[in-house]
Amino acid sequence: MFFRVMYEIFVILLVITYAIVVFADPASHPRLTEEFMNQADVILISFLAAEYVIRLWLAKDKKKFVISNWFDLVAMIPLDHYFYLARFMRILRLVRILRASPFLWSMLKSKPMQRVIGVVTLIMLWSSGAIYLLEAGINENIVHFGDALWWSIVTTTTVGYGDISPVTTGGRIMATILMVTGIGTLGALTANFAHHWTEFQEGKGQTPEEHAHAEKKMRALHQLQQVEQLTQKEYESMMKTIEELYRERNGEER
Incomplete structure (x- = not known):
């Protein structure tokens, strides 16, 4: 559990660091040269490739794993030397890093967290736009929309x-x-963040795949309890669910 927590902390710090590098303005940061960015991309791609190979090695159904994780392969394509694709590929890799963290990815897919993030984003954008319209041209400290956004965050x-x-x-x-x-x-x-982190440390956090599998099991158990009252269509649905669970357990392709 200790190494799992340390891995999650490492990925969170990696996400924050890479996000700063991706969205920073190179003109304002002389050290963010193209050579530096390329070196950072090589290191990141190496990490993502190693993580992908380990998951592929642990997967029971290799073919199914490759098909269901096609996005991971796309994000590792080194197209950064094409300048107009560099920023796009780096944003893809940022999303890919998030997917490398079971904690972050499951948290972002949580409905309550999505609602909270949506509300916070809406308030930030609304307040930034309002203060920009009210203060730009009058307040010497608010020149660009970025200044207004910074004020909203602070x-x-x-x-x-x-x-x-x-x-x-x-x-x-x-x-x-x-x-x-x-x-x-x-x-x-x-x-919400603290709640998800506590569940993760206690081992209660689930990846999206684990959550979907648990839902299938609960649905099958519920149907089994009412087997005498099932219609033909409901019975066929129950048997299909049981068959899917059996195949997942034995690593067979659907």
Whole structure:
């Protein structure tokens, strides 16, 4: 369990680091040269390739594994020397890193977490757009939309660096609304993250495949309990589910 947790922490840090590199502006960061980016891509592709080979080796049905994980192979294609594809391929690899973490991927596929992330994103974009319209051209610290987005993040997290603050009445009203709503939504986000992390440490977290398999088992058990009341169609559905579970257990191709 210790190594599993350390692996998840490593992947989380890798996601954060690579996201910063991918979305950073090279013009503002002289060290982010094309040579540096290519070296980072080589290291990342090597890690993803090793992780893919290990999972392929452990898979019972190799053919089914390759077909169902085609995205992993696409993300490892080294097309970065084509400049117009470099950013696109790096975004694909960022998604691929997320898939390498059972904890992160299952958390992002969770309906409650998706709703919370959606609400937080909506509030951030709405407040950023509003403050940009109210303050741009008046507030010397808000020149681009990125400045407004940075202000929204700082205000929502209650960090309050003070580098950007609204100067208009409308901007201050907007800031007040964001302070009140932002604290609640951010609290919901961190609470969901903590809940998933606790379940993961206790071994209760499930990958999407494990969750789907468990649902099939529960459906089959429920139908078996009511076997005397089943119609012909329901009986055939039950037998099909049992057959799928049997094939999954024995590593056979559907």
